[in-house]
Amino acid sequence: MATTGRTEQATEDNWMFPPDEGWTVDQVKDLELPFDWELMDGVIVPRGQTNLWHDHVRDELRDQLKEARPVGHAVHVERCVKLDEHTFVKPDVVLSDSRGVNLLAVACTPAEKVKLVVEVVSPGSKGQDRIYKPAQYAAAKIPCHWRVERERDGKVAVHEYWLNPDTRSYIPAPMHPVHRDKLITELPYPIEIDLTALLEI
Known part of the structure; x- marks a missing residue:
């Protein structure tokens, strides 16, 4: 109570x-x-607990984003992000502007520093990953969001969303709302990822 x-x-x-x-x-x-x-x-x-598919895809996406990131940006997994005074979350992958950040002093990355959040959907977190968290990220004005789904054949599908700043809601990326086999996008920075290769161990 x-x-x-x-x-x-x-x-x-x-x-x-x-x-x-x-x-x-x-x-x-x-x-x-x-x-x-x-x-x-x-x-x-x-x-909730995650499975090996989830963790492997999360880590591979982290590595790909980190390799291509612009100078002054950082990529982390499950990084604490403060959305407001009553909410902090740990997206699976976070790309943030690290310029001016004191590594020894920051407990939670402020939302205004975050450029991309990635959620890899788990069986136990479908509602949060598909509905609740994206609404929170958009309300906090995080510019880009990727929702990663495991398809029936086990392959990776990345649903890409861009922020509509007027409504503080996400819209599917106009030219490429869903990526399969290969992800090619210009936001939050130009990057190309072989999604099929993500599953190689």
Whole structure:
């Protein structure tokens, strides 16, 4: 049950009982729990277990993006991104502008630094990856979003979205909304990725 007016830090004993207004990022930033988690609208949400396909594709995309990234940009997996005072998430892959960032001081990357978020859909997170998180990313004005799906034959499909800044919502990339076999795009920077080769081990 939520409690009004609480200002204490979240702990291992009270994390499941947020205040009426929800936990803030500052209240949970030092919280240690025996599972991985995110803060969504002031509520602590456990992250589900992923499979090998998910993790392999995530890591390969990270490597491809990192190799082609512009100077002054960084690519990380499951990097904490602060969307607002009551929400931080850990997208599977994050491309951010690293200029002026103090590596020793930053706990969560601010949304305004993020240029691309990639979510590799898992069986246990389909709703979050397809609906809830994209809406949050768009509201935070993150310019580009990729949703990666495993197709029935096990191959990779990348759904590419661009931000409509007027509506703060994503639209499918006009010339290439879904990539199969090969991803070629100019945003957030020109890159070409052989999606078939991602599955090679």
